[in-house]
Amino acid sequence: MSTVTLGPSGTYSHRAARAVSDGEVSFRESVTSIVEAVASGAADRGVVPIENSIEGSVTETLDALAEYDVAVTQEVVTPIKHALLAQGEGFDVVASHPQALAQCREYLDEQYPGVEREAVASTAAGVERARNDPAVAAIAHPGNADETDSSENAAGEPGAGALRVLAEDVQDRTSNATRFFVIARPEARSEAGGKSTFVVYPNANYPGLLLELLEPFADRDVNLTRVESRPSGERLGDYCFHVDVEAGLYEDRTQAALDVVRDLCENGWVRELGSYDVRTVVS
Incomplete structure (x- = not known):
């Protein structure tokens, strides 16, 4: 079964994908291209970041899940070190993914205030920059450093381009973790699981609309774990809502709440991405 995720090799997405994949893991350069590959059938599964505990939701993922019809089959939580x-x-430059740089902002401000920060496509891309240029450092998983025995020269010194760990646990919060969604084709959607995710597009705007959309869950004791609004792209001030709940779609209370939401969205739509369980992967 083929799995696609953000590349190149060594990203946190790659580590999450390896933990859930029973076959080949290949790479795409963007979240949107991952979701598109799964929706089109070019890949069986995709692994995409959905939320970080420090920097919040990954907006490209939210927008792609609203645009393409896919199923969420599992949530993977990975502590970020x-x-x-x-x-x-x-070194004069620190290169990494924008979220990684943001997650280490306080450390870099304190320890390297005069060093330039360069945003690149992934943490692994930052590692490659650092391997190719001794004036560049990277923020990435410590496992991306070169093994001493394979990178030493004849004098026992690090070889050219070899990276070493200058400091570990440089993230600003020890609780730093990222949620990833495992996505598949719509037919893989399940109603069984401890959490569920849907995208709601009411195609309307009036006072109290959001309250009306959320009250059905509160009235039925369904806990909302995340509510996020994103521009619909249809017109200025028009939004769709991404909702996570601690309940399965198989539960009567969830379906009863969704029935009310569907009625409220008669001019729009409600997309059930599926129910799933959560797995924690320590990499």
Whole structure:
């Protein structure tokens, strides 16, 4: 079974994908291209980041899930352990994914206030920048550093381009973790699981609309774990809502709440992405 995720090799997405994949893992350059590949049948599964405990939701993922019809089959939670990697102590630039740089903002402000920060496509891309340029350091998983025995030269010193860990656990919060969704074709959608996700597009705007959309869940004792609004792209001020709940679609209370929401969205739509269980992966 083929699985696609953000590349290149060594990203946190790759680590999450390896934990849930029983076959080949290949890479795409964007979340949207991952979701599109799964929706079109070009890949069996995709692994995409949905939310970080420090920086919040990944908006590209939210928008792609609203645009393409796919199923969410599992949630993977991965603790994020960032390290500072470089060829040596002297560097002028720190390169990493924008979220990784943001998650280490306080550390970098305190320890390297004069060093330039460069946003790149992934943490692994930052690692490659650091391998190719001794003036560049990277923020990435410590496992991306080179093994000492394979990167030493004949004198026992690190070889050219070899990265070493200058500091570990440089993230600003020890609780830093990222949620990933495992997505598949719509026919893989399940009603069984401890959590459920849907996208709601009311195609309307009036006072109290959001309250009306959320009250049916509160009235039935369904806990909302995340509510996020994103522009619909139809017109300015028009939004769709991404909702996670702690209940399965198989439960009567969930379906009763959704029946009310569907009636409220008679001019729009409600997309049930599915129910799923949560798995924690320590990488």
